Amino acid sequence: MTKQMTRQSGFGRWWRRRGRFVFSHGVLAFLALTMLAPFLWMVLASFKPLVEVEELNPFPSKWQPVNYLQVFREIPFARYYFNSLFVAGWVTFLQCLTSAMAAYAFARLRWKWRDHVFRLYLATLMIPGVVTMIPNYTLMVKLHLLDSYQGLIIPAAFTAFGTFLLRQFMLTIPRSLDEAAQMDGATHWQVFWDVILPLTRPGLITLAIFTFMGNYRSFFWPLVMIKSQHLRTLPVGMLYFDSIYGRQTNLLMAATVMNIVPLIILFVVTQKFLIKGIQLGAVKG
Amino acid sequence: MSWKTRRLRGHEGAAAMAFLLPNFLGFLVFTIGPVFFSLVASFSNWNLQRTIPFQWIGLENYAKLFHDPDFWLYFVNTGYLMLGLPVAIGGSLVLALLLNRDLRGIVAYRTLFYLPTFTSGVALLILWKALYNPDFGPVNVVINWFLDSLGVNRLVAILTGRELSAPQWLLSTRNLLGIGVEQVRIVAKQWGLGARDAIIIMGIWVAIGGNNMLLYLAGLSNIPQELLEAAQIDGAGRWATFRHVTWPQLAPTTFFIVVMSFIGGLQGGFEQARVMTGGGPAGTTTTLTYYIYTKAFEEFDIGYSCSIAWVLFIIIFVVTLINWKFGSRELNY
Structure with missing residues (x-):
């Protein structure tokens, strides 16, 4: 009844054609701006002279890009960058390789206890990180890997989650493909490398992004593992920068911007895979 | 089983071992082993500083834990920080409903809302620490401008005889439930906005447009169009459609999100405590994981x-x- 009444009035017609559109955009734009406000303040503050940081006006009176250079002068920021990318790169490579191989064994090969072992893998997904973190730390102490790249890379190179994710991808590949390859006399390695792996590419890319991101921002493990300044990764380096230069908010914000930018680039480039992966990862139930 | 399949199976078994081995070894050494190791270690008084001789003490650690007032306080802290979860989840649902339509530029909004989740980590915590700075941070600069320059405080002073002041955020033990310091009971003087609330607000900002929103979007796109059309034909309004079609259809998604958020929340708060507050003030932002960290890596009480x-x-x-x-x-x- 009410529906029909609004339909007759001019406003109702305008509302149905344009108003809803404008309203939706208005609400969404307002929300987006609220979400973005901290980022905007961060970027603007990173260009301010220190005295202006606490002013109500978010814009700098004089833009000071030299803040960014100053960060590199105060701390070995480039080194932290390198360490983070180096460690995350290795972890990503190793994790993708070992996970893909294990996933092949779970998804494509028949062997005794396969399903039991897989269930064990799944069960470990719920173990909180802090449970394994402390024994792993003592293990690293025993192996003399404390304060080394290896100590950061090796324990992170194997995951049950990656195996699970890639197995799900591999199960969707038709079996007739590997059977045909095997008929032609291909070995298991050839089937894995030439047939299955190329078809698992979306899954591999998703896993690679997750792993890279997760490792790039991982904090607990590098924090307890690394003592030397030259081995610090970005999050640990940022922590010390904050505790020593915490009052120089403008420099701190410049460092924060530089910390976040690689993530934003990665996100924009890989959005499609990422969103799929998050929605797929939920199936683990 | 024919001879041929048996041969194939044995052959595949060997291949499977070879493919599985690298991952499985790592899995044993860095996951399965440590799980049992930590269980065994929890029955000992093992201390990395070796000031006390090593001893098996059975369940003594667990008994001590049960009577450890700090543990219960930090347990409550962890629970308090999880109060933001329903708000964040509800917010994610609302955002997903807003974004679930054919509108130009909708992908851009999704990207913007997802940004805090994607960039989360130590850098964002340092950003928020600066935002919350009670004297120089923009949050209080805006609040003070609102109170003083806009004359809100003059009005409040006339009405109540007292003036409002901006919260001290990360430096304050106050909280919205008025929980006392070092004791779990309600104290009127503790009522207000403090460190714990600051962390919750930040957490909502990070999570609201994040993975949960994406899961809700996927859930929404999976609702059969016929159901929604049938509801419309029956004359159901927007709210009725949501209440009787959308919400029940989303129930599995909601259940999954609630469980996962709960599990995440129980393990949460470490980074915030380490980077923003040091677990303070007066231990009010120390969560269980931060407590574990300080016990292991500052007191070496493994x-x-x-x-x-x-x-x-x-x-x-x-x-x-x-x-x-x-x-x-x-x-x-």
Whole structure:
């Protein structure tokens, strides 16, 4: 009844054609701006002279890009960058390789206890990180890997989650493909490398992004593992920068911007895979 | 079983071992081994500083834990920080409903809302620490401008005879529930906005447009169009359609999100405490994981910290069992 009444009035017609559109955009734009406000303040503050940081006006009176250079002068920021990318790169490579191989064994090969072992893998997904973190730390102490790249890379190179994710991808590949390859006399390695792996590419890319991101921002493990300044990764380096230069908010914000930018680039480039992966990862139930 | 398949199976078994080995070795050494190791260690008084001779002490750590007032306080802290979860989840649902339509530029909004989740980590915590700075941070600069320059305080002073002042955020033990310091009871003087609330607000900002929103979007796109059309034909309004079609259809998604957020929340708060507050003021932002960290890596009390970790593990295990029992296995994405 009410529906029909609004339909007759001019406003109702305008509302149905344009108003809803404008309203939706208005609400969404307002929300987006609220979400973005901290980022905007961060970027603007990173260009301010220190005295202006606490002013109500978010814009700098004089833009000071030299803040960014100053960060590199105060701390070995480039080194932290390198360490983070180096460690995350290795972890990503190793994790993708070992996970893909294990996933092949779970998804494509028949062997005794396969399903039991897989269930064990799944069960470990719920173990909180802090449970394994402390024994792993003592293990690293025993192996003399404390304060080394290896100590950061090796324990992170194997995951049950990656195996699970890639197995799900591999199960969707038709079996007739590997059977045909095997008929032609291909070995298991050839089937894995030439047939299955190329078809698992979306899954591999998703896993690679997750792993890279997760490792790039991982904090607990590098924090307890690394003592030397030259081995610090970005999050640990940022922590010390904050505790020593915490009052120089403008420099701190410049460092924060530089910390976040690689993530934003990665996100924009890989959005499609990422969103799929998050929605797929939920199936683990 | 014919001879041929048996041969193939044996052959595949060997290949499977070869493919599985690298991952499985790492899995044994860095996951399975440590789980049992930490359980065993929790029955000892093992201290990395070796000031006390090593001893097996049975369940003593767990008994101590039970009577440790700090543990219970930090347990309450962890729970308090989880109060933001329903707000964040509800917000994610609202955002997903807003974004679930054909509108130009909708992908851009999704990207913007997802940005805080994607960039989360130490850098964002340092950003928020600067935002919350009670004297120079923009949050209080805006609040003070609102109170003073806009004359809100003059009005409040006339009405109540007192003036409002901006919260001290990360430096304050106050909280919205008025929980006292070092004791779990309601104290009127503690009412206000403090460190814990600051962390909750930040957490909502990070999570609201994040993975949960994406899961809700996927859930929404999976609702059969016929159901929505049928509801419309029956004359259901927007609210009725949501209440009787959308919400029940989203139930498995919501269940999954609630369980996962709960598990995440129980393990949360470490980075915030380490980067923003040092667990303070007066221990009010120390969560269970931060407590485990300080016990293990500042007091080197491996045995005790392992026992706390195992209590946490058992709680999470129970929640996971509930999930397995009542959650649907597949969310059908």
